[in-house]
Amino acid sequence: MRMALPPSPLALPLPEMPAIAGVEIASVAAGIRYKTREDVTVFRFAPGTTAAGVFTRNLCPGAPVDWCRAALPGGKARALVVTAGNSNVFTGKAGRETCERTAREMAGLLGCRPKEVFLASTGVIGEKLPTEVLLAALPGAVEKLETDGWDGAARAIMTTDTFAKGAVRKARIGDGEVTICGIAKGSGMIAPDMATMLSFLATDAKIPAPVLQALLKRGVDKSFNCVTVDSDTSTSDTVMLFATGQARHPRVAADAKPSSLKDFARALDEVLHELALMVARDGEGAQKLITVNVTGAVSARSAHRVAMCIANSPLVKTAIAGEDANWGRIVMAVGKAGEPADRDLLSVAVGGTWMAREGEVVPGYDETPVVAHMKGREVEITVDLGLGRGAATVWTCDLTHGYIDINGSYRS
Amino acid sequence: MRMALPPSPLALPLPEMPAIAGVEIASVAAGIRYKTREDVTVFRFAPGTTAAGVFTRNLCPGAPVDWCRAALPGGKARALVVTAGNSNVFTGKAGRETCERTAREMAGLLGCRPKEVFLASTGVIGEKLPTEVLLAALPGAVEKLETDGWDGAARAIMTTDTFAKGAVRKARIGDGEVTICGIAKGSGMIAPDMATMLSFLATDAKIPAPVLQALLKRGVDKSFNCVTVDSDTSTSDTVMLFATGQARHPRVAADAKPSSLKDFARALDEVLHELALMVARDGEGAQKLITVNVTGAVSARSAHRVAMCIANSPLVKTAIAGEDANWGRIVMAVGKAGEPADRDLLSVAVGGTWMAREGEVVPGYDETPVVAHMKGREVEITVDLGLGRGAATVWTCDLTHGYIDINGSYRS
Structure with a gap:
């Protein structure tokens, strides 16, 4: 059996847990x-x-x-x-x-x-x-x-x-x-x-x-x-x-x-x-907690599917592990979800900074605040599909060498 | 821009390519x-x-x-x-x-x-x-x-x-x-x-x-x-x-x-x-070529979906990277596909050796040939769902540290 791993850098302390009558x-x-x-x-x-x-x-x-x-x-x-x-x-x-x-x-x-x-x-x-x-x-x-x-x-x-x-x-x-x-x-x-x-x-x-x-x-x-x-x-x-x-x-x-x-x-x-x-x-190998917000979808259900598709994309998760605000991969993940989406209406923000709006890089886009945000422990991605009022938020963690270490080692 | 990577260990030579008239x-x-x-x-x-x-x-x-x-x-x-x-x-x-x-x-x-x-x-x-x-x-x-x-x-x-x-x-x-x-x-x-x-x-x-x-x-x-x-x-x-x-x-x-x-x-x-x-x-970081066969599904389409679900499972792919014939993860991937499957009819083979039959470990299962197969460059998984005649084969590669290296490094 494997040695205990060190606590996740994203760990939170256990709160005081009171007795519950019964x-x-x-x-x-x-x-x-x-x-x-x-x-x-x-x-x-x-x-x-x-x-x-x-x-x-x-x-x-x-x-x-x-x-x-x-x-x-x-x-x-x-x-x-x-x-x-x-x-x-x-x-x-x-x-x-x-x-x-x-x-x-x-x-x-x-x-x-x-x-x-x-x-x-x-x-x-x-x-x-x-x-x-x-x-x-x-x-x-x-x-x-x-x-x-x-x-x-x-x-x-x-x-x-x-x-x-x-x-x-x-x-x-x-x-x-x-x-x-x-x-x-x-x-x-x-x-x-x-x-x-x-x-x-x-x-x-x-x-x-x-x-x-x-x-x-x-x-x-x-x-x-x-x-x-x-x-x-x-x-x-x-x-x-x-x-x-x-x-x-x-x-x-x-x-x-x-x-x-x-x-x-x-x-x-x-x-x-x-x-x-x-x-x-506590995701295996997690170094960063990722929040994915999707707005402007045709329905809440559609927004949830798109958000999960982004959150499950290995290319998005490895980019975040590398502190790379790679919005090209986010666009790819939106497109592969199969939900209604129009490339030319799509907007992408990281840490509250809009990088792309309506299908194009924001003119004069300054990477500085995004780069700073990506270095933190909590990363927030927002995608606006520009189609409707459906919104959803999901959470995931980055995909790191730790994940491979934990899951790719031969059982002893 | 990144340095060129060494050739994949699974690389094949380019064949002689003749001219095509026109x-x-x-x-x-x-x-x-x-x-x-x-x-x-x-x-x-x-x-x-x-x-x-x-x-x-x-x-x-x-x-x-x-x-x-x-x-x-x-x-x-x-x-x-x-x-x-x-x-x-x-x-x-x-x-x-x-x-x-x-x-x-x-x-x-x-x-x-x-x-x-x-x-x-x-x-x-x-x-x-x-x-x-x-x-x-x-x-x-x-x-x-x-x-x-x-x-x-x-x-x-x-x-x-x-x-x-x-x-x-x-x-x-x-x-x-x-x-x-x-x-x-x-x-x-x-x-x-x-x-x-x-x-x-x-x-x-x-x-x-x-x-x-x-x-x-x-x-x-x-x-x-x-x-x-x-x-x-x-x-x-x-x-x-x-x-x-x-x-x-x-x-x-x-x-x-x-x-x-x-x-x-x-x-x-x-x-x-x-x-x-x-x-x-040539999959990013690939060390092993994986063939996933699914038989006994209710249809070819269903078999394909189950096979892709196995081939896309990070837990299956990291297990293979670790040369671990982890059939528990294969069962999990079958179950999450959402296609008709009955746990108690499921059989799993690796490299032609049946590890589990009809929902249970094969009695007296000897790991030796499976362990040997897992060490090779090409790994074959077969899952029989025991339901019908639908079959499909898909191919993928393992999920290794190389994938994280390639996709998680900050663009320069």
Whole structure:
């Protein structure tokens, strides 16, 4: 296994993570793959906790994703078990059995139904997860459960992430105050694995599962689904939100519109946004965080596609790594998106300086402020398509030698 | 400007390129960007020459691509002018004027119509092509025209290609013999430019333009459109085929089916295939040529999409650079293609050795032959989806530090 990497130069510190009423967390060292660190994390949720989840669109998902998808319609959660070091992906029938046995064991320990236990795993693909090792660790984890376990969990779910990722917000629902805590891992990898993104959020708010699901879906679309490191989509990507209902606030109806939960939605979006950007900040080999804004598209959907095409272009990402404000490559990426675009209406700005307007270099264009912007840790690209009012923003990181080092070294 | 790179380890020698009756070629040093080498190539075609062309799908194409698209419906060609060092892309009205003036000047020199003059340029984007410099070079080029100019042209159209690319085949049409010569450039780049692929073929066969176009389109779909270096699509990609009609063979009707020209189509496909693979062999930073076969898809189109998704995956390409037969990443790439696939029917082979069958590691899988295969210069991946009879093959190269070096260095 590879040596730990130094923290990303874009790393942010883990904020103080408060306890969430109704959530207990424990992380233990089970030795599934890593031998010297905590690698299994267990969450226990109070009875009545509702759950929402958004999962990878990859059509070859891991067994834990299948499990969660099947359990989610129940809308109730009592536990979450996360393992690091083995993804339980492409493991056939054995993988399904591991999921069933883990959920059953956990349900037995907590006195709940297996379908109230959610599962997530990341790490090596195609190797059977040592089920007995995992099961043996669960009773000890349950004994260790404490309300103050977010920090440990943020670290224990990491694979080769270079820093632990967490975010916290408070929100009001009517005259009541609630808290949302979230952790994420992403962009580290263990050969022969891929970067996988996991994120788990909990709140003490009391929100019916369908409302929670709508809020989470909307928030993920604006955050995690707007972040790309290398265009590759993991088989295990999972974002889950649990609401314990322990806070006091006016009742939220099962058919409540997201608009009636404006402040909660704002806080949730902020947590998701912060966590998603942390994943980009920990992108393999990342030296720069890149924001891509697209305006003037025929629709928001079209703008998003163009922005993702720019953010996924290896030529754009290597240019930024080289601190080269190469707008020719940006134009190329716009054109290859296949979305409505007119070369002669296109404008490109870097760091707020317009380099090209309506298909031509800006007359008398002075490179100086752009060159200075490119040397920074955060680079902003704006493309105006000049066609309509559709706009979108996505985030990525540059493509550097570090990416090749991390992903191109033979597994040992 | 950057120092010349050493030849790709996957380079092939330029074959002996015979004269094609009705084709004269000259390359001259105009000094458009490069100061010490030939950078303008002129082809003169005999009266009666028909033309076919396939161009980039990028929606922000260069001015020369617009010019060729507009001229092609005429179906007749008397000249081709290729410049290296400036792509005349994103140059607005000035770019269109350069094209018009170049075609007019060349038409005047050769006594033909401007619409019989085709144009192609690659190199820096967004800088005006110095039209006067180009026009001043044309009379000298016309004086230098000779039937033996393929070698020089193969070199003069290069930008940062590391080797000159050419291919030759003979074919029979009825009882007559014809020759097809082709050259290509691709995958080199000049900061701040992108890898652009150009390819020009000529034959002494007499083939009506619509038939020629159908043959070329079919051939390009199976060759250049099956090659990817980094998923980025240039704004200038151009493949053109010229038929001078100087050879003697039975008449080809304007509505002839490709099947009536089987041997010609075979030879054309071979030339296109060889040239396309040379582009992958010269992929920026390439150390290994990768063949991706997909079988068992629901359709050929679906197989092609899955194969391209594997070939474009940075995680697959870096794994191969690291000589790691990482089938987990291959499964991931299959899943993210969004095409019909069932994880539990999926099989993966590398170098002919099946590593995974029907969603699980092959019992007793012995890595030895796979490890040996991965150390070679040519790596073959086969994925069977187990769903239908759709099959496709695409080619790419690995993603190495060389790619980052070439594309991530600040333009000087």
